Every structure is written in structure tokens, then in C-alpha cells.
Amino acid sequence: GRADRVRYDTPSIMGFKGSASMGDDAFWDTGLTYGATYGDIQIAAAAQYASLGTDTPANNYGVGLALKHSSGLSAGAHWGEEGGGSNAASAINGHSWGVEAGYATSAISNLGSTAFSVIYTAADATFVDDYEAETVSFHVKQSMPAGVAVYASYENASFEDNNAGTALEDLSVFLIGTKLSF
Numbered sequence: 258g259r260a261d262r263v264r265y266d267t268p269s270i271m272g273f274k275g276s277a278s279m280g281d282d283a284f285w286d287t288g289l290t291y292g293a294t295y296g297d298i299q300i301a302a303a304a305q306y307a308s309l310g311t312d313t314p315a316n317n318y319g320v321g322l323a324l325k326h327s328s329g330l331s332a333g334a335h336w337g338e339e340g341g342g343s344n345a346a347s348a349i350n351g352h353s354w355g356v357e358a359g360y361a362t363s364a365i366s367n368l369g370s371t372a373f374s375v376i377y378t379a380a381d382a383t384f385v386d387d388y389e390a391e392t393v394s395f396h397v398k399q400s401m402p403a404g405v406a407v408y409a410s411y412e413n414a415s416f417e418d419n420n421a422g423t424a425l426e427d428l429s430v431f432l433i434g435t436k437l438s439f
Contacts, residue, residue, distance in 0.1 A: 263279055264277070265277055274290045275288070275289050276290075282310040285310075286305065288304065289304050299325040301323045304321075314340050319335060321333065321334065330358075331357075331361070332356070332359070333357040335354065335355050336352070336354040352381065357375070358375055359374035359375075360372070372396075375394070387418065393413050394411065396408065396409070404437060405436070405438075406436045406438070410432045413429045
């Protein structure tokens, strides 16, 4: 669920924008974003830190960077970490990172833009045992008139742990859907 909170966002200054919020149960967070265009390249970057108060994990933080060329090619990367908690036996400590490559074009269909992306993410969480996950996903989105988009995604997730008594199954998901924006 969502926590009640009060948030402030700064005005954008030379592409930088800050935010900070405070909420229930000693929760607070802060973030900084940057966005700019240099010639044919758009850049978006973000960094954030959250103190989750009485929750476990007690805090998380991360950074991300994305680049998009006017040709439609794009790439991005992210890294994040979480950890701590009041109960050391169940405290979660983990990190994740991922990379993405994409391409968007209007040359395939006269209905609207078509976008493709592939994403790789790796993560691990340590509490009692070491759990690891890797996902690879492929996405296609076709924009259409009147704010309609049709999309399809395939994701394969594989899991490992160091506990001989636990068997984790790999998972594959295929999803199709539509989105109406108005």
C-alpha cells in the first residue's frame, strides 16, 4: 500500500530537479533527477535514497542513467541496494543492477510509433540464505491513434539459492495487452 506523506519538488534548474518527502512511521526520502538534450542525444539520470523507518529493509538507494538518440536507439542502466532492519535474523540486504537497449521507429506502421526493447536484470538478497535472480525480457509496443497502445512482452526469470532444502523454479511469462490514455 501507499503511506501518507508530504512531498516537495524543486523547480528545474539547468536540468536538475530535487525532491524530498516525509511520511508515516519515520519514513523519509530524497532524490535528484537530471534531464537534458545535447544535439541528437537526450539524457535522463536519477539518484534516490529512502529511509523506510520501521520497515524491513530499513533503507534503499539507487541510481539510473538513460540515453536516447534521435535515430530511435536508446540504452539505459540502473543499480540499487537495500538493507538493514530492526531484526538482524530477518534483515534483508540485497542489490540489483540492469541494462536495457531499445529502438523506436515510425517506419514500420502508419498507425504510430513502434518500440522494441530488451532488458537484463540481476539481483540478490541475503537473509539467512543467498537468493539470486536473473531476468531477460523482450518488449514490443505499437502506438495507435486516439491514445491507444498495444503491447506484448516475454520475460524469463531464473532463480538460485544456497539452501539445499529449497527448490526454486524458473519462470517464463508472456503478456499481451492494450493501454488507453486519455
